[in-house]
Amino acid sequence: MSHNKNLLILGLSATVLLLSGCYGAQADSVARDGDTDPIVVVATIPLLADLAKNVGGSLVETHSVVPPGADAHSYQTTPGDSVVISQADLTISNGAGFDDSLIPVLESARPKGAIHVVASEGLDGQSRSEIEGDPHFWQDPLLAIRYVERIRDGLAQADPGNAAHYKKRAQDYTARLRELDREIAGLLDQVPPGRRILITHHQAFSHLAQRYGWQTMALAPGDAGSVTPQAIIQASQIVKDAGLPSVFVEARFRSTALEQVARDAGIMVSPIYAGLGGEANTYVEMMRFNARSLADNLR
Numbered sequence: 407m408s409h410n411k412n413l414l415i416l417g418l419s420a421t422v423l424l425l426s427g428c429y430g431a432q433a434d435s436v437a438r439d440g441d442t443d444p445i446v447v448v449a450t451i452p453l454l455a456d457l458a459k460n461v462g463g464s465l466v467e468t469h470s471v472v473p474p475g476a477d478a479h480s481y482q483t484t485p486g487d488s489v490v491i492s493q494a495d496l497t498i499s500n501g502a503g504f505d506d507s508l509i510p511v512l513e514s515a516r517p518k519g520a521i522h523v524v525a526s527e528g529l530d531g532q533s534r535s536e537i538e539g540d541p542h543f544w545q546d547p548l549l550a551i552r553y554v555e556r557i558r559d560g561l562a563q564a565d566p567g568n569a570a571h572y573k574k575r576a577q578d579y580t581a582r583l584r585e586l587d588r589e590i591a592g593l594l595d596q597v598p599p600g601r602r603i604l605i606t607h608h609q610a611f612s613h614l615a616q617r618y619g620w621q622t623m624a625l626a627p628g629d630a631g632s633v634t635p636q637a638i639i640q641a642s643q644i645v646k647d648a649g650l651p652s653v654f655v656e657a658r659f660r661s662t663a664l665e666q667v668a669r670d671a672g673i674m675v676s677p678i679y680a681g682l683g684g685e686a687n688t689y690v691e692m693m694r695f696n697a698r699s700l701a702d703n704l705r
C-alpha cells in the first residue's frame with residue numbers, strides 16, 4: 407500500500423476546508439515503527455474510531471467519516487470522505503440502523519477485500535422490549551466491551567501478523583472499561599433512588615439506564631422521531647412527580663421543547679453526550695462526563 411502521500415495531501419486540504427467551516431473525515435494518524443504502513447481504519451463515527459485506536463494503538467491510523475460534534479443522524483458525506491474510505495483496510499459501522507445512511511458510501515468507496523465490522527452485531531436481540539430500537543448500545547460500558555471484541559477480531563483479520571498485539575491491547579482496554587463501569591455505578595449511586603430518571607430530547611440513553619437501574623424518557627422516541635405535545639406533557643408530569651432538579655440536553659440537539667419543559671418547571675437543563683464532541687474527546691471521557699453530570703445535577 408502506498409497511500410501515505412494521498413493522506414498527507416488530504417490532511418492539508420482538510421486543514422484548509424476546516425478554516426472555511428466544513429470538512430469531512432478527520433485524520434488521527436500515528437505511524438508504526440519501521441517501514442510498514444499502518445492499518446487504516448475508517449469508522450462511521452468518532453466514538454468507534456476511538457475504540458479502534460485503543461485496540462490498535464500505534465499499528466493503526468484511525469479516521470471517522472462523521473466529525474466530532476456533528477450529528478451522525480443527518481451527516482452528509484463529502485467527496486473527501488470517499489477518498490479516506492478508499493484507503494481503508496478496515497471499516498467499522500455501528501449497525502442496528504444507527505448509521506445506515508453512511509453504508510452506501512462505505513460500500514462504494516472502500517477497497518475490495520477491506521474488512522468490515524458491524525460493531526453492534528449480535529446485541530440487537532438482547533435488549534429488553536422497551537428499549538428495542540435504541541442503537542446507542544455503547545452507553546452501557548459492558549456492551550462497549552462487546553464492540554471492542556468485534557473490533558479486535560476485525561483488526562486481527564485485516565492484519566493477522568499482529569493478532570496477538572490486538573488481543574493484548576483489547577484485554578487491557580477491556581479492564582479499563584470494567585473499571586469505568588464501577589466508577590459510573592459509584593457516581594450514579596449518589597443520586598436518590600426516586601430521582602434516577604434521565605429525561606432527554608432523543609432516546610440515546612436507554613442502555614445506560616438499563617445497566618444502572620435507571621429510567622429514561624425522551625421527547626422524541628427514535629432517532630428520526632419528532633416531539634409530540636403528549637410527550638411534552640408526560641415529561642412535565644414526570645419532572646413534577648419525581649421532583650427532578652434537571653433534564654438533560656445534548657449540545658448538538660437544540661431542544662426548544664425540552665428547554666420549555668425546564669423553564670415551565672423552573673429547573674435546570676444540564677449537558678449530556680450521546681457521542682463524542684465538545685468536552686467528550688474519548689469514549690471514557692464521555693461516559694465519565696455523563697455520569698458526573700447526572701450525579702451533580704440530580705442529587
Ligand SMILES: [Zn+2]
Pocket residue numbers: 479542608609610629680
Ligand atoms: Zn442517536
